[in-house]
Amino acid sequence: MDGTRRHLVAVVGAGPAGIFAAKELAANGVQVALLNRDIKPGGLAEYGIYFDKYRMKSGLRAQFRQILAQPGVAYFGNITVGEGRDISLDELRRLGFQAILITAGAQGTKWLGLPGEDLDGVYHAKDLVYHYNRLPGYSQREFHIGKRVAVIGMGNVMMDIAHYLISEKQVEEVMALARRGPAEVKFDRKELELVEANLDLDAYDAEVDRVSNIMRSLGEDPQQVKEFIHSTMEKALPTRSSTHFTMHFLVSPVRILGDSRGRVTGLEVEDNTLVMGADGEIKARPLGTRRTLDVDTVVFAIGDRVDEALGLPMEGSVFAVCRQPRFPQEGQSYEVDDPDDPCLIKDVFVAGWSRKASTGLVGVARKDGMLGAAAVLEYLSGLRLLSEAEVTAAIQKIEAYGKPAVTRPMLEKLEAAEQERARSLGLEEYKFASNEEMIAVITAES
């Protein structure tokens, strides 16, 4: 610190949105405390992006490292913010933080409330993704993946899960299920290439033929969707397994069946048709006919919701935001609000997947974080600047809330230890699987 008077902001969550928001705030003279649940920064860029995308992940890590080294950004990992967690929003206010930007991602689970969701062998994609990317708490949890797996959803997360099941678990069967049709899928060509060698193309064509009349009734072209899939085939990456991968359309899960030991024995689905909604969007409508799929594992890859334990008002699966924002950015609201008591909350802002759960790539979260920061900066312009002593006192007190709090020099030590371990094991990279191992390395006498 240099004796300059400045504003003081807490950014909650060090994924791409929070890290780029911190950069923007610090560049504009704000002192930021960047509080993160995980010891390591990066969020889903560290623990979501598929583990073998080494180049992409190390490029992102380098950018994050640079931002955390900026004066004006104080990183504190291993601190969870929320009601009944390490530190609450009110405690942050009492420490003197003038605004709080929530960039904690979408950590809540979006269940459909179906009978059988509690059976052994039913998982949410996020948990499995955290498991194979070695996020402490999930890395050592056991996942009972059987031989025949249904994955609900047709987005890129489904593709990542299919990739894991095909390449790592080498299961017999992966069935991806979509409630809508082949023209409404949300995955990208690039992600399809990773698993396409296992896709049963004849079965895919037959499935498109099965739903082609419904597609045509809405002006969709079945031939076009077939061509999309077939045209990517030449770029399909070689496979390591004989997993049979199929896609199924116009089906919604209604019940998961289990045996006396509580294990999954099947998935009951209902057929849908497609209708044009009043908003111009194509929607699934149930037909009432049901059938049972022979699977022993079910994974929901249908997106996530935000974490209610942060203690903020909710609207659906996200935090409620002010409909008439004081500081709109590109026409959007970044201001958390209580719909029952508008304008009660003035100092809490939201960005990234905490604002729009499960939406977009790293670049989208980065831009959203920066827009959230811009809204915070406008809010701060009406507040007094704090003295260096006030800022330092608040930042120093934060450290007491961790288990312990992990600061940037500690991260550097951890990173060096992981690199050393990777070298000695001859691996591309190595990650300690538990917080205890990481803390032991960080606190060891060097």
Ligand SMILES: Cc1cc2nc3c(=O)[nH]c(=O)nc-3n(C[C@H](O)[C@H](O)[C@H](O)COP(=O)(O)OP(=O)(O)OC[C@H]3O[C@@H](n4cnc5c(N)ncnc54)[C@H](O)[C@@H]3O)c2cc1C
């Ligand atoms: C499986 C999967 C694969 C993906 N692959 C790609 C890809 O290949 N390429 C790409 O561009 N994008 C990919 N994405 C999308 C990308 O990861 C997201 O767009 C981006 O990470 C969202 O950023 P965020 O900062 O909003 O949230 P997150 O990345 O989720 O970060 C949230 C951060 O908040 C912290 N946190 C949570 N709760 C609290 C709390 N209570 N207190 C303090 N801290 C908290 C977490 O520890 C985390 O560090 C993928 C997403 C998923 C789910």
Ligand SMILES: NC(=O)c1ccc[n+]([C@@H]2O[C@H](COP(=O)([O-])OP(=O)(O)OC[C@H]3O[C@@H](n4cnc5c(N)ncnc54)[C@H](OP(=O)(O)O)[C@@H]3O)[C@@H](O)[C@H]2O)c1
């Ligand atoms: N490699 C990558 O680049 C990568 C990897 C993973 C994730 N991501 C990104 O991360 C974001 C989130 O991905 P995502 O796959 O979780 O979300 P997504 O792209 O929105 O896909 C979610 C899927 O779940 C279905 N679904 C949602 N609610 C449902 C319900 N109630 N019942 C049945 N099906 C339901 C959706 O169907 P409807 O269309 O009918 O709603 C859709 O097929 C995306 O932006 C994605 O691109 C990128």
